[in-house]
Amino acid sequence: MKKTKSVLLSAPYLAWMVVFTLVPLGVVAYYALTDPATGVFTLGNLRNLGMYLPVLWNSIAYSLVSAFICLLLGYPVAYYIAHCRQTAQKFLYMLVMLPMCMSFLLRTLAWVGLLQDTGIINTMLAKIGLPRLRLIRTPAAVVLGMVYNYLPYMILPLYATLMKIDRRLIEAAEDLGCTPVQTFCKVVFPLSMPGILSGMTMVFVPAVSTFYISQKLGGTDTVLIGDVIERQFKQGNNPNLGAALSLVLMLLVFVCTGIMNRFGGGEEEVVV
Amino acid sequence: MKKFISALLVVCLAACLFTGCGKKEETTTIYVYNWGQYIAEGDDDSIDVIAEFEKKYPNIKVQYSTFDSNETMYAKLKNGGITVDVVFPSDYMIGRMRQEGMLLELNYDNIPNAKYVDDSYRGLAFDPEDKFSVPYTWGTVGIIYNSKYVDEADVTGWELLWNEKYAGKILMFDNSRDAFGIAQYLLGYSVNTTDSAELQACTDKLAQQKPVVQQYVMDQIFDAMENEEAYIAPYYAGDYLTMVEENPDLRFYRPEDQGFNIFVDGICIPTCAKEKEAAETFINFLLDPEICAQNLDYLGYSVPETEAKQYLDEELVANDIAYPSQEQLRNASSFDFLPEETSREMESLFMTVRNG
Numbered sequence: 001m002k003k004t005k006s007v008l009l010s011a012p013y014l015a016w017m018v019v020f021t022l023v024p025l026g027v028v029a030y031y032a033l034t035d036p037a038t039g040v041f042t043l044g045n046l047r048n049l050g051m052y053l054p055v056l057w058n059s060i061a062y063s064l065v066s067a068f069i070c071l072l073l074g075y076p077v078a079y080y081i082a083h084c085r086q087t088a089q090k091f092l093y094m095l096v097m098l099p100m101c102m103s104f105l106l107r108t109l110a111w112v113g114l115l116q117d118t119g120i121i122n123t124m125l126a127k128i129g130l131p132r133l134r135l136i137r138t139p140a141a142v143v144l145g146m147v148y149n150y151l152p153y154m155i156l157p158l159y160a161t162l163m164k165i166d167r168r169l170i171e172a173a174e175d176l177g178c179t180p181v182q183t184f185c186k187v188v189f190p191l192s193m194p195g196i197l198s199g200m201t202m203v204f205v206p207a208v209s210t211f212y213i214s215q216k217l218g219g220t221d222t223v224l225i226g227d228v229i230e231r232q233f234k235q236g237n238n239p240n241l242g243a244a245l246s247l248v249l250m251l252l253v254f255v256c257t258g259i260m261n262r263f264g265g266g267e268e269e270v271v272v
Numbered sequence: 273m274k275k276f277i278s279a280l281l282v283v284c285l286a287a288c289l290f291t292g293c294g295k296k297e298e299t300t301t302i303y304v305y306n307w308g309q310y311i312a313e314g315d316d317d318s319i320d321v322i323a324e325f326e327k328k329y330p331n332i333k334v335q336y337s338t339f340d341s342n343e344t345m346y347a348k349l350k351n352g353g354i355t356v357d358v359v360f361p362s363d364y365m366i367g368r369m370r371q372e373g374m375l376l377e378l379n380y381d382n383i384p385n386a387k388y389v390d391d392s393y394r395g396l397a398f399d400p401e402d403k404f405s406v407p408y409t410w411g412t413v414g415i416i417y418n419s420k421y422v423d424e425a426d427v428t429g430w431e432l433l434w435n436e437k438y439a440g441k442i443l444m445f446d447n448s449r450d451a452f453g454i455a456q457y458l459l460g461y462s463v464n465t466t467d468s469a470e471l472q473a474c475t476d477k478l479a480q481q482k483p484v485v486q487q488y489v490m491d492q493i494f495d496a497m498e499n500e501e502a503y504i505a506p507y508y509a510g511d512y513l514t515m516v517e518e519n520p521d522l523r524f525y526r527p528e529d530q531g532f533n534i535f536v537d538g539i540c541i542p543t544c545a546k547e548k549e550a551a552e553t554f555i556n557f558l559l560d561p562e563i564c565a566q567n568l569d570y571l572g573y574s575v576p577e578t579e580a581k582q583y584l585d586e587e588l589v590a591n592d593i594a595y596p597s598q599e600q601l602r603n604a605s606s607f608d609f610l611p612e613e614t615s616r617e618m619e620s621l622f623m624t625v626r627n628g
Contacts, residue, residue, distance in 0.1 A: 055627055118501050137440070137486065220485050220626075228627050235447060236623050237347040237616075 028250075031243035045244035052228060052245060056252070059225040062139070062214075063207035066146035070154040070203045071196060073147070078158035078195075079188075089163075096155050108145055108216050115141055115217070137219035145213040146203075153202040161195025162188070201257050209249060225249055301333045302357040302550045305345065307537075308338040308491040309514070310360065311567060318570035325557050332550045340490035341447035343619065349374060349542055356542050357551040363536045364449065366405045367398035367609025375404040376541045382552035385559035393536055393576040397608055405538035406555060409573035411510045412596060412604060413450065413533040414526035418503040418519070429527040430458040432504060439484040443496060443505035446488035448622035449607055450533070451478060454506055457531045464608045468617065475621045479628060488626060497522060508535075509593050513572030524593050531603040536576070 035042045081092045099107060114120050115136040122132045135141060165188060173183045211226030218224075225245065232242030304322075314320030322334045339345040342365040349356065349369075361369060369375050380386055386406050393407040415432055426435055433442055433454065445451040455474035456463045465471065486502050494511070496502040498518040512524040526532050539558065541551050557563060565583035568575045574594050575581060581589050588594055596604075610618070 051624070052627065116501055118499050134440075220482050220488065223627050228623075231623060231626065233351075234347060235341065235343040236619050237343065237350060238620070239351060 028243045028246055031240050032247045034240060036238055036240040045240050048241065049244060049248060055223055055228055056225050059208050062142060062224065063204045066143050066207050067200045067203040069147050070151050071200065074151055074154035074158055074199065078155045078162055081159050082162035096152050100152055104149055105212060107149060108213055111145055112136065112216050136217060139222055141217040142214050142222050145217040146207045149213065150203040150207055154199040157198040157202065158192065158195040161192045165191045197260050200260060204256065205253055208253065299331045299333050300547045300550045301335055302547050302554055303335045303355050304358045305337055305339060305356045306360045308340055310571065312570035319566040321563065321567050325554060329553060332553065343447050349544065355544055355546050357545040357547050358554055359540050359542050360408055360537055361540060363396065363398045364607035364609045366538050366540060368615065370399060370404050371609065374543055376543055376545060376548060377403045378541065379552055382549060383556045383559065385556045388559060388561050388577040388579045390576055390578055396536060405540045406559060407576040408537045408539045409568060410536045410576055411508050411573050412526060413506060413508055414524050416497060416505050416507050416512050416515065417523055417525065418500060418521050419523045420521045421503040427525050429530045430454050433506060434481050434484065436484055438504055440486050441503040442484050442486055443493055443502045444485045444488050445506060446490050448618045451622060452618055453533050453607065463605055464610065466611060466614045471617060471621055475625055478625045482625065510571055510573030513594060528600055528603060531605055534601060534604040534606050
């Protein structure tokens with residue numbers, strides 16, 4: 001009886017998943033495995049993927065770097081928020097969320113306005129007599145765009161985990177003679193591992209498939225796999241190759257998150 | 273009393289609802305899919321073409337959306353799933369879409385204004401019997417550069433776009449046909465070649481250019497050139513005339529000896545159209561010499577109707593950027609439509625340049 005009830009309750013979501021996730025995935029797989037001209041089954045699309053490996057590798061490197069920078073920036077912020085008074089916590093939490101209320105595209109375009117050669121930063125530098133800097137269309141600009149846009153996705157899960165850590169464990173560690181550094185390394189950090197992992201995943205996954213950030217902030221040489229996929233659909237008129245690339249990217253994301261979770265799972269066991 | 277008033281309000285609301293429905297049934301909506309910045313929309317005292325049309329034909333509503341290259345538009349229509357009643361492809365793309373059965377035959381009874389179109393823009397190779405298209409504008413491709421930063425001595429031909437002196441300040445076409453066209457003019461090949469070796473040589477040439485290119489762009493070129501973020505870009509003459517109004521330092525140069533592209537952009541009805549007759553009414557409206565002149569006066573592109581020239585700014589008619597002489601056009605060539613394999617090959621080669 002209870003079981004049928006829970007099935008009924010989850011039915012809308014399950015139906016949603018099937019219609020809007022599983023079926024489209026099937027369509028992607030179908031396109032990836034058929035020939036663009038004739039529509040018959042082929043592995044040709046996948047065979048051509050070798051030439052995109054450097055781009056794929058590039059995308060992974062950019063997203064990993066961004067995820068680590070997000071972690072370095074986000075951890076202290078999340079830690080600070082988690083240790084504030086209740087009202088202050090709510091306010092700071094809202095501040096972290098605030099940029100997400102504005103369109104991601106607009107925020108990236110705002111960076112273009114800041115960084116470009118005739119942009120706000122360079123105009124100001126020129127006004128006070130300093131040489132202009134090459135800011136936009138560099139790998140650093142792409143990483144900046146990723147970090148800026150995805151930082152909240154790192155802070156929020158970290159904050160949630162850090163807040164739930166039992167204060168008594170920290171007090172116990174201190175009572176037993178741990179220095180603050182030891183308390184952090186041996187108690188707080190391992191306990192926040194689930195937050196770190198979900199934060200890393202939530203930054204890495206959208207960053208690895210982005211195309212807008214690299215197109216706006218990157219140069220002609222910072223091509224990411226997302227750009228390549230987008231172009232296959234938009235100009236290249238080769239949705240089949242685009243689908244094959246998406247499929248590979250998806251598998252890769254699964255593998256990466258799998259590795260992260262496994263690595264994280266082990267850590268957690270050690271703690272327990 | 274209160275109850276009575278609220279009941280009255282409900283009745284009123286319901287009545288409004290029904291009248292609303294009634295009106296909706298009479299109006300038809302046509303979906304117009306055009307290039308970005310390719311119709312006068314009422315800014316800078318220009319005519320608002322769509323508003324004028326809706327005023328004249330109150331029962332037709334226009335839903336307007338834009339694309340940034342022929343290839344993007346083609347991919348979108350080819351993938352299906354959308355309704356477009358009026359579309360504006362260029363010559364070679366009209367040929368390709370016609371060949372692939374993506375266009376509907378026009379009913380000229382609904383487009384009487386087609387008679388104003390000059391003979392020199394009718395019966396062209398991409399649509400020899402004029403069954404599927406009427407011309408909207410024509411124009412040429414050249415190099416736009418900023419005279420403040422670019423040395424006149426360097427402006428010798430298409431090789432300016434490869435000049436390392438201006439590395440990072442050069443923009444390039446983000447569509448395969450225009451980009452390959454430039455490489456073909458530079459290397460002295462035909463722009464309508466189907467030869468794989470020549471296409472490969474063009475690919476190498478374009479790959480060699482990549483390090484000096486700031487961005488591959490289409491519509492963003494307006495901003496970048498007007499704000500001097502970039503100094504050099506190949507683009508369409510008509511758009512140069514729009515840009516120079518914002519930044520008077522911009523200049524236009526056509527490599528007359530190497531050759532350059534002359535194009536005709538047409539108006540067509542694709543097979544996914546639902547309101548063919550309303551679409552033809554819209555096309556007819558655009559071809560009206562007075563509307564055509566006011567629209568293109570703002571766009572800077574050249575009018576294909578002699579009848580329309582009387583309504584144009586005299587300065588524009590005399591301007592050889594918009595209306596080059598036969599002598600200036602001696603080496604101009606138009607893009608014919610290519611066999612499907614060649615189009616695909618060119619697209620995938622361009623992808624390797626962009627992704628490499």
